[in-house]
Structures are given as C-alpha cells and as structure tokens.
Amino acid sequence: MGLGDFADKAKDAVNSDKGEEVSDNAFDKGSDKLNDATGGKFEDQIDKGKDAADDHVGNE
Structure with missing residues (x-):
C-alpha cells in the first residue's frame, strides 16, 4: 500500500x-x-472558524 492509497482510505473514512x-x-x-x-x-x-472547518471536513 502506497502513500496515495493510505490518503484515499483516510479521505474515505473522514x-x-x-x-x-x-x-x-x-x-x-x-x-x-x-x-x-x-x-x-x-x-x-470561534463559531465562524468551527463552521468553516466543518465545511471542509466530513461528508461531501
């Protein structure tokens, strides 16, 4: 398993x-x-930052 495969699995998990x-x-x-x-x-x-981060992480 290469680094790209690991990154894909991590992205899928998130x-x-x-x-x-x-x-x-x-x-x-x-x-x-x-x-x-x-x-x-x-x-x-802080809430604006949390919301912005949440928009970039998780279900697409």
Whole structure:
C-alpha cells in the first residue's frame, strides 16, 4: 500500500457518516474549550472558524 492509497482510505473514512460524527464532536469540543479559555469573548469568531472547518471536513 502506497502513500496515495493510505490518503484515499483516510479521505474515505473522514467522508463517512461515522467520520462526520467524529469530526463534528471534535470541532464542538474544541470550540467549547476555546470559548471557555477566552471567557466567551471571541465566541462569534470561534463559531465562524468551527463552521468553516466543518465545511471542509466530513461528508461531501
């Protein structure tokens, strides 16, 4: 298995329903921690970043 095959398998895993669920949970937990760390001061910006990242990862 070459590097390209590994990359294809990883992409397929992330684009699955399970991959979408895992990435959504990770983005939610990460944004919650950032909001806690900043006292919610940058909540709008953090949520916009989370949404932008989520648009690029997961089900197509």
